[in-house]
Amino acid sequence: MVLIGAEQLPAFPSGANSRLKLPRGASRAATPEDVAFLRRLYWSFRMEEMDPVPWPPEVKRAFIDQQFDLQHRYYVARFSSADFLILLEGSEPIGRLYVDSSAEQWHLIDIGFLPQWRNLGKGEAVLKTMQRKARAHSVSGIKLHVERRNIRAQSLYRRLRFRETDAGDTHIQMQWSEV
Numbered sequence: 001m002v003l004i005g006a007e008q009l010p011a012f013p014s015g016a017n018s019r020l021k022l023p024r025g026a027s028r029a030a031t032p033e034d035v036a037f038l039r040r041l042y043w044s045f046r047m048e049e050m051d052p053v054p055w056p057p058e059v060k061r062a063f064i065d066q067q068f069d070l071q072h073r074y075y076v077a078r079f080s081s082a083d084f085l086i087l088l089e090g091s092e093p094i095g096r097l098y099v100d101s102s103a104e105q106w107h108l109i110d111i112g113f114l115p116q117w118r119n120l121g122k123g124e125a126v127l128k129t130m131q132r133k134a135r136a137h138s139v140s141g142i143k144l145h146v147e148r149r150n151i152r153a154q155s156l157y158r159r160l161r162f163r164e165t166d167a168g169d170t171h172i173q174m175q176w177s178e179v
Contacts, residue, residue, distance in 0.1 A: 009035065009069060009072050009073065009076075010072070010073060010076045010077070011032060011076070012029070012030045012031070012032075012076060012084040013076065013079075013080045013081065013082060013084065014029075018083045018101050018102070019101045019102075019133065019137045019139075020083055020099055020101040020106070020130060020133050021133065022085070022097075022126070022129055023129065025088065025090075026087065026088060026126075026129075027085040027086060027087050027088055027097060028085065028086050028088065029083070029084065029085060029086075030084040030085060030086050030096070034086055034093065035072075037086070037093045038068070038072075038086075038096060039065060039068050040114075041095065041096060041112060041113075041114060042064065042067070042068040042071070043061075043064050043068075044114055044115050045112055046064050046067070050063075050064065075098060075109060075110070079098065079100050079107070079109055081100055081102035081103075082098055082099060082100040082101075082102075082107075082109060083097070083098070083099050083100075083101065084096070084098050085097040085098070085099075087113065087122070087126065089117065094113055094114055094117040094122070095111070095112055095113035095114060095117060095122070095123075096110060096111070096112055097110070097111050097126060098110040098111075099111075099130065101133075101137075101139075104139065104140050105139065105140045105141045105142070105143055105175075106130070106134055106139055106141070106142045106143070107142075107143055107144070108127075108130070108142055108143070108144035109144075111123060111126065111127075119152075123153075123156060124156060124159075124160070127156070127157075127160050128160065130142060131160065131176060134176075135178060140177060141175050141176055141177030141178075142162075142175065142176045142177075143165070143173065143174070143175045143176075144157070144162070144173070144174055144175075145171045145172065145173050145174075146171065146172050146174060147170060147171055147172075148167075148169075148170055148171065148172060154172065154174075157174050157176075160176065161176055162174040162175060162176045163175060163176075
């Protein structure tokens with residue numbers, strides 16, 4: 001467990017069964033010491049949607065922190081075989097990659113970068129590496145979910161030959177495969 005204030009969060013799984021190995025120095029396993037960075041990263045994902053909400057900043061922060069805690073608990077419980085990686089530039093954390101590569105079809109759970117590292121081709125490079133590794137391991141494909149309102153990410157996934165396989169009210173499921 002990771003103690004955050006009075007709150008205890010579950011630790012990250014080891015990802016010991018991973019078939020995904022990113023280039024040396026591009027990532028490392030997330031540790032309890034990364035929770036503050038991951039919270040800040042999560043806040044950067046949600047900042048824009050919180051702008052129009054007429055709450056005081058401290059209430060917004062508490063709400064987003066609570067949402068991060070809930071997401072973290074869900075991801076760790078639901079994806080206990082996943083890799084929870086911190087993406088790096090040198091030794092500086094710049095993003096996160098959560099991926100379960102333990103099954104025949106890999107599941108890209110989450111990928112995201114700090115604002116200053118977005119739109120620089122880093123996500124595309126990570127995804128292309130995942131595709132190469134999936135091919136090398138004869139994986140049937142990679143699936144992911146993307147928010148309907150995240151048009152940029154959808155465009156990137158389509159460029160990399162991910163196809164829509166299902167759509168809900170808020171998210172679209174997409175899949176890449178060599179077939």
